[in-house]
Amino acid sequence: MVKLNEINTTATFAWSNAAIPVLATGSAAGVIDDDFSSTSSLQFYSLYDKTPILSVDADAKFYDLDWSKNNTLLAGALENGTIQFWNTDKLKSGSAKAVGKGIKHTGSVKTLQFNPLQHNVLVSGGSNGEIFLWDTNKLEHLSPFGPGNPMTPMDTITSVAWNHAVSHIFGAAGSAGYTSIWDLKSKKEVLHLTYTSPTGTRASLSTVQWHPSQSTKLITASESDGAPVILTWDLRNSNAPETILTGHSKGVLSLDWNAQDPSFLLSCGKDNTTMLWNPLTGDKLAEYPTTANWAFKTRFAPAAPDVFATSSFDKKVIIQTLQDTSPPVSTRISTVKDSDFWNEISTTDTQQPKYFVKQAPGWYGCHSSVSFGFGAKLVTVSKTGDKTSEIKISKVKLPGSTKNENLEK
């Protein structure tokens, strides 16, 4: 881990989908600031700068934020029950304009996500089991609709996630403890997933994420301290999870599956820890420095998969990179004491992550290669299988004035 930035705010956030991503943060709902401020702001940060590029006022505090895949629209799930939209087209010239409000939820909006395949479609979830679908092409005349009838009533929806391969399928999870799968084509809930640990503790599946490419695979996590597990599922057999990732000592609050390499998954939770996993093998790869309070959201930057951010209730949003090969420095952390709460919030110091398994991400290294050598010899490397390559050395006939059609082999 190389820490790129530390932003001192308790906030939920969203990454832009740009090569050099921008982080949008929204003042977190449900927390009291040390200055008792009730104002809420939406701020935009670069990867390296502690001061925001831009800060705009929001109607209320945020439970969630998401950026449309084409980077033009930012949606905030607000405590006051509305969804607020900002146009971010002109972010570069320093403007983010509030362009609409979605009013339909009867309680707080807890979670929302833009569809990865249909950029204008948004799903939101909140109190009273409410789920709504929005067409953001019609921001002036928003007419949200529900996904159909649930199999069993859900309590507060805390997480929604679109399938990455099939645009009309999404998952929702909530405080009722199970994850439900919805099909918008048939307008109903088609499956629901529950899990009880071998010791009889029921997991509270409050977070859901889909596999980045395979349509039937998804992952859920339990926020229950009694069963702090992460479960991978294949919907072709939804009776039991495929893999169970154990390692968190308290409930898990957030998950993110890397879009470019499915063998990387981030999780964070009530044990103040952010962890990196290979969900395909079940290996825990790394544990990042703990924060001084719950780590409640973690996300990879979509177009810069080496970079991720974690926000925690100790007034921090930390942007860091996955790997660090520099030699260890002394580790030190001090947890916030209750008595310090009103004066000093953050006291975490420089710590190093612990790496358990060294695994190179798929976005590194060339899978094929070519290089010229003396005498017009050409060396080529081509991938012939998952773990096999072939090398060829051939002699290229250098062209004279005519086109070189034949390669001497």
Added chain:
Amino acid sequence: MVTIGNAHDDLIHDAVLDYYGKRLATCSSDKSIKIFEVSDEGHKLLETLRGHDGPVWQVSWAHPKFGVILASASYDGKVLIWKEDQGRWSIISEHAVHHASVNSVSWAPHEYGALLLVTSSDGRISIVEYKEDGTTASTVVDNAHAIGVNSATWAPPVAASSAVDTTDKQQHERRFVSGGCDNLVKIWKYSPETKSYLLEHTLEGHSDWVRDVAWSPSVLVRSYIASASQDRTVIIWTQDQPGAVWKKQLLTEEKFPDVVWRASWSLSGNILAISGGDNRVTLWRENVDGKWESAGQIDE
């Protein structure tokens, strides 16, 4: 043609011939480097070098005047310098200034001395000088490319315009080109006054990661740089004389079928070889009208 199958236990990322074309160095995700003796008749494994604690992405042979020396770049964040002496290989130096995967290594033209150009996912580029008295000196370019640097190669020792007039002090100008995860290509120039490398040009044109950059080694009328990208295009950048603007031209208007991983110029500089994610290697040359046309392909 010589074919070497299953040389390593995992994917091979790079294979390069030495100066004389007699030895081949290969490197792999299996963390090892192999040295083969190659001739028209076949190949023979001479040595397997182990020392990295992660996949090895690239290898580069030093000019033979410095000895039989190979540099290797690995995911473990290190560059190792290997030397052969009477058939025995050993690690003679370790370069560990980077905090993340080291993605490329390239030795400078020998006229500059034993100078190594190193790029890393930590966003930095380092230049290491191995001096004759055995000491080394590193120069680091911080924040060269946000998110990470994928590749960098040196300019040929003589600047293009001074091809005729080699007495010009242009000869001593050191430049290199780099490409990174910010989708940019950047040209850097050594400043003897500040003893550092300063950004000379930033070239915009790609819409996704730049995977490889290759500066044509020949001293032609113009300077040529090829940049290969994940956006499935290759851009040829040309400059008529040092300091002038770099002109941009797509190698081919039609996109490649897959990610373009590598670009390599023939030693005479007039043929460009491109390798892509579809496992095909294509050859290109510039025609008299200044357009790039196919010069054949290497079949699978």
